[in-house]
Amino acid sequence: MTISAQNLTKISILSEVARQQQANGNGEKDSPLVSIARISRESVAAMSDIVWAINPHRDSLNDVVRRMRLHAEETCLPNEIQLDFQAPEDAKLKLGIEVRRCLYLIFKEGINNAARHSGCWRIEVILALDRDFVRLDIRDNGLGFNPDAESEGNGVASMRRRAEAVGGTLEIVSSSGHGTSVHVRLPNLKSHVFLPTRK
Numbered sequence: 001m002t003i004s005a006q007n008l009t010k011i012s013i014l015s016e017v018a019r020q021q022q023a024n025g026n027g028e029k030d031s032p033l034v035s036i037a038r039i040s041r042e043s044v045a046a047m048s049d050i051v052w053a054i055n056p057h058r059d060s061l062n063d064v065v066r067r068m069r070l071h072a073e074e075t076c077l078p079n080e081i082q083l084d085f086q087a088p089e090d091a092k093l094k095l096g097i098e099v100r101r102c103l104y105l106i107f108k109e110g111i112n113n114a115a116r117h118s119g120c121w122r123i124e125v126i127l128a129l130d131r132d133f134v135r136l137d138i139r140d141n142g143l144g145f146n147p148d149a150e151s152e153g154n155g156v157a158s159m160r161r162r163a164e165a166v167g168g169t170l171e172i173v174s175s176s177g178h179g180t181s182v183h184v185r186l187p188n189l190k191s192h193v194f195l196p197t198r199k
Contacts, residue, residue, distance in 0.1 A: 061093040061129065064100055068107050068127070075115045076123060087127035095134070099188050102162045103134055106170070109155040110138040110182045118142025118180060129188065136184040144174045159184075 065087045076083040095103070107125075114123050120142030128135045156172060159182070163170040168186035 061088065061090045061095065064095060064104065065089055065127065067104060068125070071108055072111050072123070072125060075111050079115050081115055081120060082122040084122070084124040086125065088129060093129065096188060098166050099134060099186050102166050102168070103136065103184075103186060106159045106162050106184055107136060107138070109159050110136075110184075113155055114138065114140040114142065114180065118144070120179065132188060134184075134186040134188050136182075136186075138182040138184075139179065140181075141179045144176050144178045144180055146176060147172045147174055 068087070069085050072083055072085055075081075111123065111125075114120055118140045120140035122141045124137070124139040126135075126137040126139075160170045163184055163186060166186055168184065170185075171183040172180065173183065174180035
């Protein structure tokens with residue numbers, strides 16, 4: 001909610017700047033208006049993510065996989081990035097609400113980082129689950145970087161905090177010219193599986 005409130009404040013400020021520029025006949029390109037549109041879209045997406053994450057009727061693995069796949073396709077296709085998305089689909093497997101929210105937001109940040117900053121033309125996503133853990137790998141064939149030499153920017157620190165908040169781990173493997181891999185492991189302690197009744 002805080003992030004969305006901050007975005008709405010930015011929208012208000014940028015709207016005023018745009019109004020003043022138009023009133024003064026400023027020939028500056030409408031960059032404030034472009035920023036308004038971008039921030040508005042981000043705010044709507046953030047609100048949508050929150051509503052989806054707390055919806056008790058969207059807790060199946062199928063729901064999570066569909067939303068992840070949709071975001072990945074919407075991010076990769078316009079940037080001409082090849083997407084390899086591997087995930088099980090099982091309507092009977094349920095994810096705990098905190099793990100589901102954490103998993104999706106880490107995934108979304110990882111995909112956005114790869115598409116916007118890595119210079120890659122291919123992204124591979126692998127999601128695997130068992131009774132106790134959720135594992136997510138996001139790999140790109142981009143420029144890579146030295147994780148030890150560079151500060152954690154582009155949302156990496158936020159991703160790590162999210163994983164640790166639910167007792168999980170996040171590891172970044174990368175080197176210059178060899179792409180980047182994000183490895184996430186989350187405990188799914190609140191999940192439950194509906195097993196068939198033995199007759």
